[in-house]
Amino acid sequence: MIDWNDLSRIPLKAELYGRETYFREALSQAEGLWGERARSVLHRSALLMIKPDGLVSGKAQRIVEFLHAHDLRIVAVRKFAMHRLQWRELWRYQLTASTLDRLMVNDLVFANPCLMLCLCDVSGAALPATVRLSVLKGPSDVSQQTPDCLRSRMAQPNRVFSLFHVADEPADLLRELAIFLDTSDRAAVFEALARGALADAERRLLEDTVAESVRAPRELDARAALVRVRQAFDRRAAALDAGDRDRIDADLDAMAAGQRIAWPPFVRALAASDLDLDPWDVTILGAGFIVYDDPGASKQIVAAGQSPWLEPSRDIG
Template sequence: MGATNWSALTRMPVKAYHYELDTCFREGQDEVQEAFGDRQEEVLHRSALMLVKPDGMATGKLGVIRDFLGTHNFSIIGAELFRFNRHTGRELWRHQHTLASLDRLAVNDIVLQAGPTLLLLLRRFGDHPEPATVHLSSLKGKADMSQQTPDSLRGVLQRPNRLCSMIHCADEPADLVRELNLLMDPAPRHRLLGRLREGVSSPADEDLLDHVLHSGEFGNVTLDRDGAVRRIRHTVRERATEHPDLAAAAGRIEAWLEGTERGELLPWREFTRVLKSLDIKVDVWDMAIVGSSHIVEDEPGAIKVIGNPRSGSWLA
């Protein structure tokens, strides 16, 4: 692998420090150099990576996302379905989940593993001083719900809470390089690098997007916290009626769920252990929305090893 021009990949010294030793970045950078040659900086400047996460897929958000992207001069040039597992979910946010509570990690596992994720590679058209990754991250909007603007992509998607965020975007060119390598096996990865090099989608990409949009396989879920609580309570009560020996465990679940109506948080890992002891079937999206709505998300005083790029850092 040749020398890395970090100034074209990130404006965060802490990211360069960690990525220089990161196996996925190192391998990805070598593949990018081979695929793009002396066009590497130009291709990466115009390219972005987005994930439509399982909650975004289940609720049918691709159409809204594609319209938003088109309005802002982005087009989809590559697409691939994949599934997160426990390890890829943790590795993708390795440097950010240093502040996450253990309950948040557990809920995040449920959300990420509830269904397929759609990886989108994007090409931005027109001139812009910032890399496409940075530009798209600013259009995405703030992670903090209180700072989210209605015209941001997160605002347009109407996400229900911080953890059911529907989408993820690579923040800088360095993140695109790392995340494409981390999430894709060699064959789809090299196919997608070709799409970035050429700047246009293939018939296979268009067929996949058409399937997601029109097959009826996606878009049948509504993330309704109140409805989820009602359904879980109903199932728990039925179970306790059928098996009186489970009444104590069922009562604990009922009490915890009643507490959420008063704004109380759930002790998530204990809650799920007791629920599992009832041996009942609960819809995965009901678990996802209840968990993501009622937990302590971050450890007090903890920090991200790598945060977000400073606004305007690429314009300096």
């Protein structure tokens, strides 16, 4: 059966996940369904979530092409809007560094649908598929990305608009499927991962979603969004409450100067002013002009990359 050396090479992750409900539930179900094949199926399984910003900016087709080019076969597809509790649980051990402003902007991002792709690695690589894909995608910090990683190829604009997410290790794959899916749907995905083939209905869902993504892609350009919001504000400024008008005006000026702003008072003033704004323009401003991390704060779990998986395994459970 599956042991911790098949799941993670991060001791803290083993400690935190070991009694966590999502992980335990998915591990038990996977072992029950996969039986003697559990280790091999888990080894070749991976997950990539195209986030709402990735779909709306037309990145879906290029992401799918990248996966195919690296022998990662799509075997299950789900499209859904991630509930606020789901994405908070997904990044529970990373959001410990985030500002509350960033949480508020993420709520705007995830009001829109995501596309979950479950993958079967047919390359025969020694690395687990999750680890291999995590290396291929590159770091979320734009300054640390290499030109050949997927994040760089997708021209990720900032840390909020990371465009997609991957499960970094096999343990994360199991945990995330329990966060996203109920028991019966998770069983269907586990069966697809073992079978290694995509159902016709899900193939059509993938094709339709990719076509919709590339049909009219939106530029996630903070400067262009700022111009549109400023124009909408100027048309209504004279009719607005003086306090709200001054707040919006000052924050728009600060953003035009490249400065970060405090997000809650700005969005409260926008809401009170009832301006005719595209929700994505507001989201783009948040992604571009907030402070992302609290000073001195750190993530509870940081991805370890492939290095620990290249070393001899050791008991961490």
